[in-house]
Amino acid sequence: MTEIMDVCEIQCINKENVMRVRENTLLAEEVLGLSEIFKALGDPTRVRILHALFQEELCVCDLVEVLGMTQSAVSHQLSSLRKLRLVKHRKAGKMVFYSLDDDHILNLFAQGLAHIRHQRLS
Amino acid sequence: MTEIMDVCEIQCINKENVMRVRENTLLAEEVLGLSEIFKALGDPTRVRILHALFQEELCVCDLVEVLGMTQSAVSHQLSSLRKLRLVKHRKAGKMVFYSLDDDHILNLFAQGLAHIRHQRLS
DNA sequence: AGAACATATGAACAGACGTTCATATGTGAG
DNA sequence: CTCACATATGAACGTCTGTTCATATGTTCT
Numbered sequence: 097m098t099e100i101m102d103v104c105e106i107q108c109i110n111k112e113n114v115m116r117v118r119e120n121t122l123l124a125e126e127v128l129g130l131s132e133i134f135k136a137l138g139d140p141t142r143v144r145i146l147h148a149l150f151q152e153e154l155c156v157c158d159l160v161e162v163l164g165m166t167q168s169a170v171s172h173q174l175s176s177l178r179k180l181r182l183v184k185h186r187k188a189g190k191m192v193f194y195s196l197d198d199d200h201i202l203n204l205f206a207q208g209l210a211h212i213r214h215q216r217l218s
Numbered sequence: 219m220t221e222i223m224d225v226c227e228i229q230c231i232n233k234e235n236v237m238r239v240r241e242n243t244l245l246a247e248e249v250l251g252l253s254e255i256f257k258a259l260g261d262p263t264r265v266r267i268l269h270a271l272f273q274e275e276l277c278v279c280d281l282v283e284v285l286g287m288t289q290s291a292v293s294h295q296l297s298s299l300r301k302l303r304l305v306k307h308r309k310a311g312k313m314v315f316y317s318l319d320d321d322h323i324l325n326l327f328a329q330g331l332a333h334i335r336h337q338r339l340s
Numbered sequence: 341a342g343a344a345c346a347t348a349t350g351a352a353c354a355g356a357c358g359t360t361c362a363t364a365t366g367t368g369a370g
Numbered sequence: 371c372t373c374a375c376a377t378a379t380g381a382a383c384g385t386c387t388g389t390t391c392a393t394a395t396g397t398t399c400t
Contacts, residue, residue: 109280109283110277113280114284116274118284121270122269126334127262127266131259131260132260133330133333133334134259134260135261136260138254138256138257138258139253143249144243147249148243152238152239154235154239158235191230200329203329209248211323211326212255214322
């Protein structure tokens with residue numbers, strides 16, 4: 097007669113590995129912060145906006161022209177980027193000029209491009 | 219009498235700016251590639267998985283233990299990371315060991331952390 | 341004041357995404 | 371072969387996200 101085993105959990109755990117990794121975890125705050133930035137860069141429209149602003153300060157209507165998208169769509173995305181402090185804005189009469197708020201983004205882009213180009217080779 | 223104007227488009231465009239930016243656009247392919255990688259890093263679970271693997275090769279059940287999540291959830295995420303070639307796997311009997319497929323990711327993480335730490339100071 | 345323009349914003353909608361649940365696949369032990 | 375285990379995977383579900391549409395805000399000009 098075999099005993100009834102209603103406990104069926106994973107047993108292959110290497111405790112040493114787990115403990116070692118656990119000692120060096122990111123804070124929950126850091127994990128959220130990281131994923132938030134990357135999520136911000138994880139959309140084609142926002143990538144194009146940031147890349148355009150990377151070159152020079154632009155007003156909303158210039159961005160609309162460059163992207164070939166609705167003014168509303170662009171404005172909404174600029175709004176998210178603003179909330180994340182990735183871009184800053186400057187008012188000039190009716191117009192609003194946007195520019196990058198943080199040069200670190202530039203490095204992220206460079207690393208990202210390096211990654212996709214590295215991938216294409218392999 | 220004012221003429222009927224049913225054309226109501228944006229007219230504030232600075233053509234020089236637009237043309238200059240247009241000369242230096244990313245290829246559609248590059249835009250998609252970039253946003254795809256960043257999107258992959260734009261989720262807390264995947265950030266934690268990659269950060270764990272950054273330290274050492276781990277099997278699925280170790281990851282389940284470290285993350286405190288369902289085996290299914292972890293497996294699904296590993297599947298996406300594999301499709302994006304961010305992780306690679308090695309079979310050993312019943313178990314499957316995952317590790318980072320690309321060290322560029324490491325640099326992206328470092329830049330990302332620099333960004334969020336820079337923000338906290340300002 | 342009113343008209344024209346530049347931008348912002350709320351609501352709505354479709355599509356993408358992450359988790360869960362149930363179940364399938366594949367491997368080693370007995 | 372059968373069982374237990376490690377992992378993978380499809381379907382379903384609720385939630386998030388990006389765009390569109392309509393409209394609001396704020397500015398300049400007359």
